[in-house]
Amino acid sequence: MAMVGEMWSHLGSTMGTLMLVYTVFKQFFPHHLQGSFEKYFNRIVRYAYPYVEITFDEFTGERMKRSEAYFRIKSYLSDKSTASAKRLKADVVKDSQSAVLSMDYNEEITEEFQGVKIWWSAKRTLSKTPRIAIYPADDEKKSYKLTVHKRHRELITQSYISHVMKAGKEIETRNRQRKLYSNNPSQDWDGYRSNKWSNVLFEHPATFDTLAMDAKLKEEIKNDLIKFSKGKDYYARIGKAWKRGYLLYGPPGTGKSSMIAAMANLLNYDVYDLELTAVKENTELRRLLLDTSSKSIIVIEDIDCSIDLTGQREKKTEKDGNEDEPSDPVTKRVKDKKKKNSKVTLSGLLNCIDGLWSSCGGERIIVFTTNYVEKLDPALIRRGRMDKHIELSYCCFDAFKVFAKNYLEVDSHSLFGEIESLLGETNMTPADVAENLMPKSDYDDVETCLKRLVEALKDTKEEAKKKVEDEARLMAEKEEEEKQRKKPEKEEKEQSGKDVKEVKENGVAKVGEEVKEIGVTH
Numbered sequence: 001m002a003m004v005g006e007m008w009s010h011l012g013s014t015m016g017t018l019m020l021v022y023t024v025f026k027q028f029f030p031h032h033l034q035g036s037f038e039k040y041f042n043r044i045v046r047y048a049y050p051y052v053e054i055t056f057d058e059f060t061g062e063r064m065k066r067s068e069a070y071f072r073i074k075s076y077l078s079d080k081s082t083a084s085a086k087r088l089k090a091d092v093v094k095d096s097q098s099a100v101l102s103m104d105y106n107e108e109i110t111e112e113f114q115g116v117k118i119w120w121s122a123k124r125t126l127s128k129t130p131r132i133a134i135y136p137a138d139d140e141k142k143s144y145k146l147t148v149h150k151r152h153r154e155l156i157t158q159s160y161i162s163h164v165m166k167a168g169k170e171i172e173t174r175n176r177q178r179k180l181y182s183n184n185p186s187q188d189w190d191g192y193r194s195n196k197w198s199n200v201l202f203e204h205p206a207t208f209d210t211l212a213m214d215a216k217l218k219e220e221i222k223n224d225l226i227k228f229s230k231g232k233d234y235y236a237r238i239g240k241a242w243k244r245g246y247l248l249y250g251p252p253g254t255g256k257s258s259m260i261a262a263m264a265n266l267l268n269y270d271v272y273d274l275e276l277t278a279v280k281e282n283t284e285l286r287r288l289l290l291d292t293s294s295k296s297i298i299v300i301e302d303i304d305c306s307i308d309l310t311g312q313r314e315k316k317t318e319k320d321g322n323e324d325e326p327s328d329p330v331t332k333r334v335k336d337k338k339k340k341n342s343k344v345t346l347s348g349l350l351n352c353i354d355g356l357w358s359s360c361g362g363e364r365i366i367v368f369t370t371n372y373v374e375k376l377d378p379a380l381i382r383r384g385r386m387d388k389h390i391e392l393s394y395c396c397f398d399a400f401k402v403f404a405k406n407y408l409e410v411d412s413h414s415l416f417g418e419i420e421s422l423l424g425e426t427n428m429t430p431a432d433v434a435e436n437l438m439p440k441s442d443y444d445d446v447e448t449c450l451k452r453l454v455e456a457l458k459d460t461k462e463e464a465k466k467k468v469e470d471e472a473r474l475m476a477e478k479e480e481e482e483k484q485r486k487k488p489e490k491e492e493k494e495q496s497g498k499d500v501k502e503v504k505e506n507g508v509a510k511v512g513e514e515v516k517e518i519g520v521t522h
């Protein structure tokens with residue numbers, strides 16, 4: 001603070017003198033010359049003012065994008081200001097335990113870098129128009145200002161700023177609170193501000209260790225993700241945007257959402273859960289995607305029912321009678337209404353995805369999930385857009401072993417053999433296997449849980465067998481019905497065929513007879 005005082009007293013005396021000169025002399029100039037006087041006076045001020053000021057705004061590029069530099073400085077200064085500033089803001093609560101502090105607006109702190117004094121101040125310009133709102137106004141601006149004596153300009157621009165950026169990034173990583181974002185409806189957006197997304201702390205406990213699936217496939221996915229996260233230089237070298245697309249498909253309850261959480265936990269990324277039905281049009285989608293940060297996973301769940309993405313294909317199935325259309329009229333109405341509200345098109349989504357990768361920083365993963373991969377338009381899932389297609393299917397023995405280890409803490413048991421062969425013969429989702437293995441009371445031991453699973457597997461097997469038999473019976477009945485329906489028709493046809501033949505044959509005979517008769521008469 002002593003240094004700040006020193007600077008301000010020095011500045012104060014210089015500027016005070018200059019302002020006095022300005023006020024006194026300006027009145028001696030005729031009105032039409034006052035403009036020129038002001039211009040030259042400003043030049044003198046600039047010459048006399050011995051400091052350089054550099055401002056870092058929160059938003060860049062017509063306020064479309066948040067400035068990374070601003071947030072790095074924020075982290076850097078939060079570390080410094082915790083020790084020296086008198087007024088602090090508590091921004092985020094880390095692990096719900098401790099507050100992350102940063103310097104308050106209009107507060108200044110000072111530091112020394114290689115023997116040079118540097119002053120930092122945080123500034124917020126409030127909206128000029130009075131308003132009552134939850135979100136800050138669009139014309140509110142936040143910035144950090146660095147002030148240093150101009151003889152140190154080179155040191156600052158060449159070394160100090162990169163030092164701040166590097167240290168800020170390290171602090172950011174250390175204090176990073178992973179978040180789960182969901183998009184707000186556009187009527188709640190406020191200009192280009194940050195309220196396009198709401199967020200909560202991301203605390204999903206799923207990891208690749210808890211994910212039950214084929215061990216080889218799991219290892220492959222993990223390696224792929226780690227390679228991607230370390231691939232900055234690689235992607236730059238091959239001239240590709242630093243992004244990767246995953247398509248997760250499979251029946252409900254096979255672990256698609258759990259895998260997304262495991263991905264985020266493995267890479268320490270944020271998750272943006274994009275609800276497409278709440279996005280009205282393509283431009284909105286673009287703005288939403290531009291407002292995501294790097295080190296993030298953008299998720300579009302159930303892409304097949306999010307929006308009319310399938311275009312031609314869906315129209316075709318509708319004509320043919322779409323089997324997946326909900327039969328319940330209420331559900332159908334809600335689904336139709338959501339689709340009608342959204343004008344996001346398949347090509348809009350594709351352009352956004354492709355544009356996103358090139359127009360903003362990298363390190364983004366996009367994940368689509370679906371229960372019906374065959375319903376998706378090939379353009380949406382072609383390689384390059386969705387780089388990896390992962391099928392999550394019914395529980396296999398590998399997956400069961402993960403559950404047994406995690407839920408019951410066993411690696412082997414006499415029932416494992418039976419379970420393995422039953423799993424090979426039945427389709428049970430991992431969600432159902434997990435549910436059966438979970439102890440239901442304090443008295444449930446390993447044996448009880450495994451036996452319950454065996455029983456459930458047998459039941460499922462039996463149900464499946466019965467279903468196949470019922471279907472076969474139904475089919476046979478239908479065929480028989482069809483046969484019966486066609487039988488009279490056939491008989492009728494056969495009969496009428498016979499009659500025609502007879503008529504033809506009789507007709508010829510009669511004519512012959514007639515001829516004969518005529519012949520006889522003659």
Ligand SMILES: Nc1ncnc2c1ncn2[C@@H]1O[C@H](COP(=O)(O)OP(=O)(O)OP(=O)(O)O)[C@@H](O)[C@H]1O
Pocket residue numbers: 210211212213250251252253254255256257258259371399430431432434
């Ligand atoms: N492969 C798995 N590994 C571990 N747990 C699983 C797995 N699959 C399902 N589960 C369990 O079942 C629950 C439902 O799984 P999840 O939500 O991941 O399925 P999903 O494939 O996303 O289903 P949906 O298609 O309905 O969205 C999870 O809470 C998890 O506990």
Ligand SMILES: [Mg+2]
Pocket residue numbers: 256257258301369
């Ligand atoms: Mg899911």
